[in-house]
Amino acid sequence: MNHGKPTDARKSPEHKTISCRLNDLAITVEKQGSLHFTKASFPMRFGYYSEIRTSEYEFHFNLNGDIKFIRGLNINWPHPSESLKRTDGNDWGYYTVGAVINRKGIIDWFGEYYLPCLTYPSNALWDYNPYTDAHISHVFSAWSQLYAKLYDIQCNGVPSGIKDFLSLVVHKDENTLFAQSEELHAIIGGRVSVLPPDTRHVDYEVIPLNIADGCLYHCKFCCVKSRQSYQPRSRDNILLQIERLKTFYGRNLANYNALFLGNHDALGAGDELICMAASEAYRVFAFEDSNMKKPMLFLFGSVGSLLKSGNGLFEKLNSLPFYTMINIGLESVDEKTLASINKPLKISMIQEAFKKMLEINRNYANIEVTANFLLGEQLLPDHTLSLIELLRDVPDSSDKKGAIYLSPLMDNQKRGELPESFFEIKKMSRLPAYIYLIQRL
Ligand code: SF4
Numbered sequence: 001m002n003h004g005k006p007t008d009a010r011k012s013p014e015h016k017t018i019s020c021r022l023n024d025l026a027i028t029v030e031k032q033g034s035l036h037f038t039k040a041s042f043p044m045r046f047g048y049y050s051e052i053r054t055s056e057y058e059f060h061f062n063l064n065g066d067i068k069f070i071r072g073l074n075i076n077w078p079h080p081s082e083s084l085k086r087t088d089g090n091d092w093g094y095y096t097v098g099a100v101i102n103r104k105g106i107i108d109w110f111g112e113y114y115l116p117c118l119t120y121p122s123n124a125l126w127d128y129n130p131y132t133d134a135h136i137s138h139v140f141s142a143w144s145q146l147y148a149k150l151y152d153i154q155c156n157g158v159p160s161g162i163k164d165f166l167s168l169v170v171h172k173d174e175n176t177l178f179a180q181s182e183e184l185h186a187i188i189g190g191r192v193s194v195l196p197p198d199t200r201h202v203d204y205e206v207i208p209l210n211i212a213d214g215c216l217y218h219c220k221f222c223c224v225k226s227r228q229s230y231q232p233r234s235r236d237n238i239l240l241q242i243e244r245l246k247t248f249y250g251r252n253l254a255n256y257n258a259l260f261l262g263n264h265d266a267l268g269a270g271d272e273l274i275c276m277a278a279s280e281a282y283r284v285f286a287f288e289d290s291n292m293k294k295p296m297l298f299l300f301g302s303v304g305s306l307l308k309s310g311n312g313l314f315e316k317l318n319s320l321p322f323y324t325m326i327n328i329g330l331e332s333v334d335e336k337t338l339a340s341i342n343k344p345l346k347i348s349m350i351q352e353a354f355k356k357m358l359e360i361n362r363n364y365a366n367i368e369v370t371a372n373f374l375l376g377e378q379l380l381p382d383h384t385l386s387l388i389e390l391l392r393d394v395p396d397s398s399d400k401k402g403a404i405y406l407s408p409l410m411d412n413q414k415r416g417e418l419p420e421s422f423f424e425i426k427k428m429s430r431l432p433a434y435i436y437l438i439q440r441l
Contacts, residue, residue: 015030015032015048016030016161017029017030017031017032018030018159018161018162020158020159020162022153022155022158022162023149023153024054024055025052025053025054025146025149026051026052026053026054027050027051027052027053027162027165027166028050028051029050029161029162029165030048030049030050030161031045031048031049031050031051032048033045033046033047033048033049034046035047035291035292035293036292036293036294037201037202037203037205037292037294039107039111039112039113040113041081041097041113042080042081043069043071043080043081043083045060045069046203046205046255046292047062047063047254047255047291047292048063048254048255048291049061049062049063049068049255050063050065050165052146052150053073054073054142054146055073055074056072056073056074056142057070057071057072057073057139057142057146058070058071058073058083059143059146061165061168061169062252062255063250063251063252063254063255064168064172064249064250064251064252065165065168065169065171065172066086066172066177066180066252067086067143067169067172067177068085068086069083069084069085069086070083070084070139070142070143071083071084072135072136072139076135077135078096078130078133078135078136079096079097081097081113081114082094082095082096082097082114083095084136084139085116086177087204087441088180088181088184088441089181089184089185089191089192089440089441090177090178090180090181091118091119091120091440092119093116093117093118093119093439094116094117094130094131094136095114095115095116095117096114096115096117096128096130097113097114097115098114098115108426109125109422109434109435110200110434110435110437111200111403111432111434112200115437116204116437116439117129117130118437118439119131120440121410122437122438122439123223123407123408123409123410123436123437123438124408124437125408125418125419125435147169147170147173150166150169150170151170153166180248183248184208184248187241187244187245187248188208188209188210188241188245188262189210189213190210190226191440191441192208192260192262192263192440192441193224193226193263193438193440194224194264194438194439194440195260195298195439195440195441196260196298196299196300196325196327196370197327197370197372197405197434197436198298198325198327198368198370198403199258199260199298199439201296201325202257202258202292202296204439204441205255205256205258206256206258206259206260206296206298206441207245207249207253207256207258207259207260207281207285208260208262208441209238209241209242209245209259209260209261209262209277209281210233210238210241210261210262210263211232211233211238211261211262211266211269211273211274211277212230212231212232212233212262212263212265212266212268212269212273213226213228213230213231213233213263214226214227214228214229214230214231214263214264214265215230215263215264215265215302216230216265216268216302216304216305217302217342217343217344217345218342219331219341219342219343220341220342221341221342221374221409221410223410223438224264224438225264226263226264230265230268232268232269232270232273233269233273235273235276238273238276238277238280239280242277242280242281242284242285243284245281245285246284246285249285253285253286254286254289254290254291255290255291255292256285256287256290256292257287257290257291257292257293257294257295257296258292258295258296258297258298259278259281259282259285259287259295259296259297259298259322260298260299260441261274261277261278261297261298261299262299262300263300264300264302265300265301265302265305266299266300266301267299267300267301267302267305267306267309267326267328268301268302268304268305268308270313271309271312271313271316271317274299274313274317275316275317275320278297278317278320278322279320282295282320282321282322287321288321294323295321295322295323296322296323296324296325297317297320297322297323297324297325298324298325298326298327299324299325299326299327300326300327300328300329301326301327301328301369302328302329303328303329303330303345303349303350303353304345304349306326306328306353306356306357306369307349307352307353307356314360314363314364314367315364317364317366317367318364318365318366318367319366320366322366323366323367323368324366324367324368325367325368325369325370326360326367326368326369326370327369327370327371327372327405328353328357328369328370328371328372329371329372330350330353330354330371330372330373331343331350331372331373331374332350332373332374332379332383332386332387333347333350333351333354333383333386333387333389333390334347334380334382334383334385334386334387335347336380336382337374337379337380337382337383338350340379340380341374351390353371354371354390356369357369357370357371357402358394358395358402361399361401361402362399362401368401368402369402370402370403370404370405371402371404371405372404372405372406372407372436373387373404373405373406373407374406374407374409375406375407375408375409375418375421375422375425375435376408376409376418377418377421378409378411379409384421384424384425387425388424388425388428388429391404391425391428391429391430391431391433392428392429392430393430394429394430394431396430402431402432403431403432403433403434404425404429404431404432404433404434405433405434405435405436406422406425406433406434406435406436407435407436407438408435408437422435
């Protein structure tokens with residue numbers, strides 16, 4: 001199924017902005033947002049999109065007519081910079097700037113100006129549920145009301161660009177959007193249970209492409225693992241996914257420039273499969289002509305995969321037309337903690353992987369490796385102490401690459417104590433350190 005018009009939307013002149021007023025609705029199609037992913041403390045929209053404004057709300061739609069963002073406009077809305085965002089996996093999240101939860105300086109926590117509050121269980125640090133706020137939860141009925149209004153609207157005399165846009169939107173009711181997300185998951189062989197933390201740099205707007213299933217370790221603490229043993233996908237399977245994804249994203253493909261090679265350990269799939277998948281996706285998705293600049297490639301890697309990867313792989317990755325970000329799950333540099341979470345690795349391997357991460361960041365301009373460690377009040381004190389020691393002793397480097405992500409365990413009983421622990425580590429770390437929240441797609 002193609003979810004938009006079959007024509008190619010890339011580049012002007014096809015992006016012709018048209019505006020009109022229809023009853024009490026102000027409609028603008030093909031608005032240009034920022035064509036670079038940038039971080040800002042005010043609401044940013046990226047790529048090309050369309051907008052419908054009422055006196056109370058602003059609704060944004062992608063190039064296929066799918067609802068994407070909703071923001072309140074009246075004085076009851078919690079904050080003018082906050083909005084709701086819908087993902088291609090059909091999840092809604094509320095982007096807060098932290099005012100309500102009294103957490104100023106969210107950028108220190110996450111490296112972003114907002115905190116996504118999700119509608120599904122995650123490893124959040126705070127018990128903040130924005131959906132209990134009547135003004136926020138009312139958004140969903142406002143969207144239903146708008147949809148009903150659009151369904152019945154008379155379009156006589158309206159410019160054809162607006163008519164085409166409205167006809168796309170009315171074909172995207174709740175059931176259709178849900179079916180779309182099911183189709184996305186069917187193409188890649190299941191939902192993406194967790195995205196790499198680095199995908200925050202593209203506001204989590206990635207095209208998922210699975211090149212391997214399962215993972216090597218099946219750690220006890222992990223809430224996103226699959227039961228499968230590690231198995232790379234075949235070349236044919238990957239090529240078929242790419243073709244089907246191209247059709248799936250339809251016209252809105254032009255707003256993407258980022259690829260996530262899944263699943264939990266794509267790095268282990270080896271240079272041939274990784275580079276073939278990335279190059280083919282780049283070609284078929286026409287990332288070179290994307291509305292968004294600077295193509296990005298994201299993948300996870302395990303300690304074992306990183307250690308066994310030779311320079312040949314990194315040289316090939318470095319020459320791809322992407323800036324590649326590889327996120328490695330290191331978890332802890334404390335022997336007892338590793339044993340308690342059933343991670344079957346020795347401290348020496350974690351230290352070696354950490355050292356390799358720093359070397360890759362120094363040696364390859366187009367590759368950046370980041371690492372995850374655990375954060376949890378139930379972890380042994382030696383976990384925090386050994387981690388501080390590791391991060392404090394990172395040699396000076398001028399390349400400004402690499403970051404550390406601290407991932408709160410899901411079953412923390414005393415979440416209130418975690419911020420203190422996080423800042424203790426962050427303060428001592430010579431690499432930037434942020435919290436990692438589990439987000440799915
Ligand atoms: S932490 Fe990584 S390696 Fe361990 S079970 Fe989860 S996905 Fe697998």
